[in-house]
Amino acid sequence: ADSDPLQDFCVGDLKASPSINGFPCKSAVSASDFFYSGLGGPLDTSNPNGVTVAPANVLTFPALNTLGLSMNNVELAPGGVNPPHSHPRASEVGTVIQGSVFVGFLTTNSTLFSKVVNAGEAFVIPRGLVHFQWNVGQVKARMITAFNSQLPGAVVLPNTLFGSNPEIPNAVLTRAFRTDDTTVQNLKSKFSG
Ligand code: GLV
Ligand code: MN
Numbered sequence: 001a002d003s004d005p006l007q008d009f010c011v012g013d014l015k016a017s018p019s020i021n022g023f024p025c026k027s028a029v030s031a032s033d034f035f036y037s038g039l040g041g042p043l044d045t046s047n048p049n050g051v052t053v054a055p056a057n058v059l060t061f062p063a064l065n066t067l068g069l070s071m072n073n074v075e076l077a078p079g080g081v082n083p084p085h086s087h088p089r090a091s092e093v094g095t096v097i098q099g100s101v102f103v104g105f106l107t108t109n110s111t112l113f114s115k116v117v118n119a120g121e122a123f124v125i126p127r128g129l130v131h132f133q134w135n136v137g138q139v140k141a142r143m144i145t146a147f148n149s150q151l152p153g154a155v156v157l158p159n160t161l162f163g164s165n166p167e168i169p170n171a172v173l174t175r176a177f178r179t180d181d182t183t184v185q186n187l188k189s190k191f192s193g
Contacts, residue, residue: 001148004068005067009034009063011033012024013062022151029063033062039144042140043075045077049081049082050076051075051076051082051133052075054074055070057151057152058150068149069149070146070147070150071144071145074143074144075141075143076142077140081135084132084156084158085131085132085154086128087127087154088153092146093123093146094143095143096118096122096141098141099119099142100141101116101136102134102135102136105130130157158190163188
């Protein structure tokens with residue numbers, strides 16, 4: 001969903017200030033700029049959600065600047081969940097390399113489309129829609145996802161709503177979730193910072 005490039009490539013100069021749509025082009029480029037070794041894992045998934053994402057986006061692989069593409073290596077511990085999130089600037093297509101992953105996305109009418117995706121199978125998440133992945137297998141699951149943006153962005157709903165800085169007033173969250181202060185405070189305590 002990024003705008004089209006007007007030159008063969010424009011390897012991002014990350015030391016320069018980002019301009020309106022990405023980074024200025026680096027002046028001297030070499031072959032090594034166009035290759036990236038950071039997608040192989042294995043990643044440490046021992047964290048509360050049991051998921052770790054290693055991105056190849058313009059910030060880690062600056063040759064993607066202006067090309068409207070990026071990828072992630074996503075690894076999920078057994079039972080691990082990549083929490084509900086959305087990408088404001090891209091659709092997502094992914095393939096499971098290892099394991100079995102319950103993948104779901106929600107339409108703007110709150111219809112859930114979901115399936116257990118096994119190794120060798122693929123899924124697509126239309127731009128901006130909320131989605132999640134859950135490792136339903138007995139072993140670590142691994143997926144490679146790809147995006148039509150050099151920096152798709154991720155709005156991770158639990159962190160956005162309960163871990164923002166500054167905080168969203170409890171009055172907003174108790175009313176929005178039709179619950180009480182204790183529940184909201186408990187959720188906030190898990191996502192602070
Ligand atoms: C998975 O949903 C990802 O954003 O890589
Ligand atoms: Mn995603």
